[in-house]
Amino acid sequence: MDTKVGVLVIIGVCVLVLLIGILKKKAEILLNFATRAVVCFIAAYFVNTFFQARGLDVAIGFNLISLLTFGSLGFSGMAALYGILFFQIL
Numbered sequence: 001m002d003t004k005v006g007v008l009v010i011i012g013v014c015v016l017v018l019l020i021g022i023l024k025k026k027a028e029i030l031l032n033f034a035t036r037a038v039v040c041f042i043a044a045y046f047v048n049t050f051f052q053a054r055g056l057d058v059a060i061g062f063n064l065i066s067l068l069t070f071g072s073l074g075f076s077g078m079a080a081l082y083g084i085l086f087f088q089i090l
Contacts, residue, residue, distance in 0.1 A: 033071040040070035040078045047082070058085045 041062065048059040060066055060081050069077040 036074040037067055037071035040074060041067075043075070044070070044078055044081075047078075058082065058089065060085065 044060045044062070044066070051058045060078070066081060069081060073080065
């Protein structure tokens with residue numbers, strides 16, 4: 001094996017290892033985002049039905065904005081959306 005080819009193989013393996021590390025980090029971030037979004041959607045559904053059973057006209061809509069809020073902020077984002085809705089009632 002030529003030294004140039006050996007060096008290129010070593011550089012290729014190093015780049016591959018770095019790429020796997022970067023993709024693993026991104027996958028972890030996406031998994032956390034998706035988990036927060038799904039858990040908050042389920043919680044918001046039950047909170048919406050709770051308020052509806054009590055006669056309050058407060059319900060978070062399930063759309064792209066709420067998905068981004070739930071995924072990025074989690075339960076604090078859900079609380080913020082309900083806070084906005086309760087503020088509108090006043």
